Amino acid sequence: xxxxxxxxxxxxxxxxxxxxxxxxxxxxxxxxxxxxxxxxxxxxxxxxxxxxxxxxxxxxxxxxxxxxxxxxxxxxxxxxxxxxxxxxxxxxxxxxxxx
Numbered sequence: 001x002x003x004x005x006x007x008x009x010x011x012x013x014x015x016x017x018x019x020x021x022x023x024x025x026x027x028x029x030x031x032x033x034x035x036x037x038x039x040x041x042x043x044x045x046x047x048x049x050x051x052x053x054x055x056x057x058x059x060x061x062x063x064x065x066x067x068x069x070x071x072x073x074x075x076x077x078x079x080x081x082x083x084x085x086x087x088x089x090x091x092x093x094x095x096x097x098x099x
Contacts (some may be wrong), residue, residue, distance in 0.1 A: 034050050034077065037066035048084070053092050060085040 005017055011089050044059035067078040 031064055032070055034067065034070050037063045037070065037081065038077065039068070041077075041084060044088070045084065048088050048091070051087060053095070055086070056088055057092075060088060 007011050025036055040059045040063035044056040044063065047053075047056035047059065058082060064078065064081040067075065067081050
């Protein structure tokens with residue numbers, strides 16, 4: 001399934017799209033690895049910095065979910081993911097983008 005999804009991403013988005021790297025990371029490390037959470041968070045930070053809030057939010061949510069399950073709610077990486085998501089949501093409210 002991962003290989004099929006990766007091939008679809010490549011066809012639809014091109015081989016240099018950030019989702020290709022994320023899919024490869026998940027395939028190699030597994031869905032619940034802390035490095036996957038970190039990569040999702042980093043990609044969300046990039047999207048956030050570009051003003052692509054709708055693309056960033058689900059990545060922050062996934063990163064936070066993985067971090068909470070694997071690292072615990074008080075781990076520094078989990079706290080960072082949570083703070084990043086809260087900051088994004090504040091930005092979205094300020095911009096009137098509550099979707």
